[in-house]
Amino acid sequence: MRVGIVGAGIAGLVTAWLLDRTCTATVLEARSRVGGNARSATGCVDGVAGVFDLGTQEVAADESSLHTALLTAVGLDERHLADVPSSHTFSAAGHAFPLLVGNHPDRPVHVGRGPAWETVRSFLEGVGEPPDWHVPFGAVVEPFSLPPEVRDHVLYALPASLFGCPVADVPALSARVVLTDLLGVADDTVPRARILRSGMESLAWALAAQLTTAEIRTGAEVDRVERTDDGYLLIDTTGRRCAVEQLVLAVPAPTALRLLPPSMTGPGTPLHVLRRFTYRPLRYALHLDPAYVPHDRSLWSTQNLVSHDGWAEASYWYGPSYGVDVFKSQITHRSAPPRRVLATSTFQALSPTTDAIGARQALAALQGHDGLHFAGHYTTGPGDQESAIASGVDVARRIAPDSTRLRLLPTP
Ligand SMILES: Cc1cc2nc3c(=O)[nH]c(=O)nc-3n(C[C@H](O)[C@H](O)[C@H](O)COP(=O)(O)OP(=O)(O)OC[C@H]3O[C@@H](n4cnc5c(N)ncnc54)[C@H](O)[C@@H]3O)c2cc1C
Missing domain, CATH: 3.90.660 (Polyamine Oxidase; Chain A, domain 2)
Known part of the structure; x- marks a missing residue:
């Protein structure tokens, strides 16, 4: 089975990592780097070298079981972590x-x-x-x-x-x-928060490094998605095409909205629901x-x-x-x-408005229809890293329930 994943933020990467070796997965990422909102910068300040997070920077120390299990699975153990005051x-x-x-x-x-x-x-x-x-x-x-x-x-x-x-x-x-x-x-x-000394982006690179059959294409901004007889055609801004049977949109809701074909516009369709996220x-x-x-x-x-x-x-x-x-x-x-x-x-x-929460539930009811899946922070939980990881687990469980890596993570 060919699976296309749009977006190499934590949700798209977790999905790819779980699907790896179970199918032919291709991740298309617009930026030149993976990680999405996890963006880390290296610097030397007062003689101290460090990796400083510009975006996602921490998780709750005692409420992040998926994040913790994922770090362990990719070899980022306690030596890489620090609990800091919040x-x-x-x-x-x-x-x-x-x-x-x-x-x-x-x-x-x-x-x-x-x-x-x-x-x-x-x-x-x-x-x-x-x-x-x-x-x-x-x-x-x-x-x-x-x-x-x-x-x-x-x-x-x-x-x-x-x-x-x-x-x-x-x-x-x-x-x-x-x-x-x-x-x-x-x-x-x-309260304590947990940081990754190597920067939050390092989890993204560690996931990418463990992919064997799945491929990541960076610098590949998907411009539009077309429906085909047996799935979807992803076309990037350079005109390069990628035909897949199952499609995972792991991008923010407004991007997913822009990419999907206008034929999906009626009431109760993903396009209708995605408009409600701001x-x-x-x-x-x-x-x-x-x-x-x-x-x-x-x-x-x-x-x-x-x-x-x-x-x-x-x-x-x-x-x-x-x-x-x-x-x-x-x-x-x-x-x-x-x-x-x-x-x-x-x-x-x-913006996690009560309307966005309602839209999230409406989207859950549409998940997987016509081989189309939505992953990412807006689809579940409070919208944090843990939510994004949970969304990737949920999608992978539907596409490849026998993935052996699923057993490494707790059930969200
Ligand atoms: C500034 C900021 C700080 C945050 N800090 C924290 C924190 O400290 N702790 C926490 O738990 N949560 C934090 N969050 C919440 C955060 O959104 C999630 O933690 C998580 O990073 C979201 O991951 P994601 O994969 O759902 O989406 P994203 O990280 O947004 O990934 C989406 C990816 O899709 C790519 N993309 C977009 N359009 C296209 C296209 N057309 N074609 C191909 N690729 C495309 C993007 O480049 C990006 O890499 C923060 C959010 C923000 C905005």
Whole structure:
């Protein structure tokens, strides 16, 4: 069987790795590198050599069983991993002191936790069980009648920054997704995140290196997909063609929408469903100057958020991970750029609205029809690495249930 996989992000690569040796798989990737949103840059800072992530940078240390099993399967064991604090400082532009200063190892006690700490803590304790995926975050927040400053500059700021949407759009996001990231911000114990010392992109290259029968073509941007009698024809921007019987679209929803033939447009078709996923641009810089963190170093967390002009943007301090002051900052809406820049990159971030959650379920019902499969962050879970891997496992299980590599990963 010939399988075409469009996109060599983590979802497409996991699919290819699982299908390897079971069929003839070809992965077509537009960029010259694999990894998708996992983009790592090497650099030497203050004599310390490191690989710094510009996009995907971490997974939850205790909730990433698929990611952990995958790392083990490709030989990236504990020596390649580090657990680092996931702490938060929330500020509002124009305020002298942050609104909330989360726990961080060795933070001096005299610093305090900021005026929003107690309110945020009692809100998060009062939320109770995780709500259903379809409940909008605004419906969870409203009954608490919180001070607007706490609501907008803390509770709405973190999701606005993660998903690149205006603060005003956060009430329409799925509360379940939003709370996945918010729950730890006012904990007495510091939550931990797991990083790959060799960079998140190294998992993508490790997967690619283990392919034996599957082929990856980089620099092959698929321009359109045509339906044939026994499958699909993939045509890239150079005119090169690839005929397949099964097609896996492991690209963001708007790209999948653009690629599919117009004949699939009626109600209840993939095209109809894919339109419901929306994305926002996010621009990041890796830099050395502390442009967007508080002046007082004792207030720094690994994630430093500032809300300004209806947006919220984060500056990640990589000091606790690498021992050097390197920052990864969102610069999509900042008034001034950082000065000592190592690298920049632009991404598209999915807005996990309750409508997107509904679309995800509608898409699940269409999976595999006419040999067409959808993989990627938007098809399941909160849209993180774990979700993208789970989506690849799901597709591979349908195409090649006897793949021996499936046994190496837990059932999502
Ligand atoms: C800036 C940013 C940071 C993130 N950080 C984290 C994090 O720290 N932890 C976490 O768990 N999740 C994070 N995420 C979520 C992230 O989206 C997922 O973790 C995961 O990387 C998504 O993988 P994917 O394979 O679904 O899609 P992508 O990574 O988007 O891969 C899609 C691939 O398809 C390719 N492609 C697109 N169009 C075409 C075409 N026409 N032809 C051929 N190829 C094409 C792209 O070049 C890309 O390689 C982050 C997301 C963003 C945007």
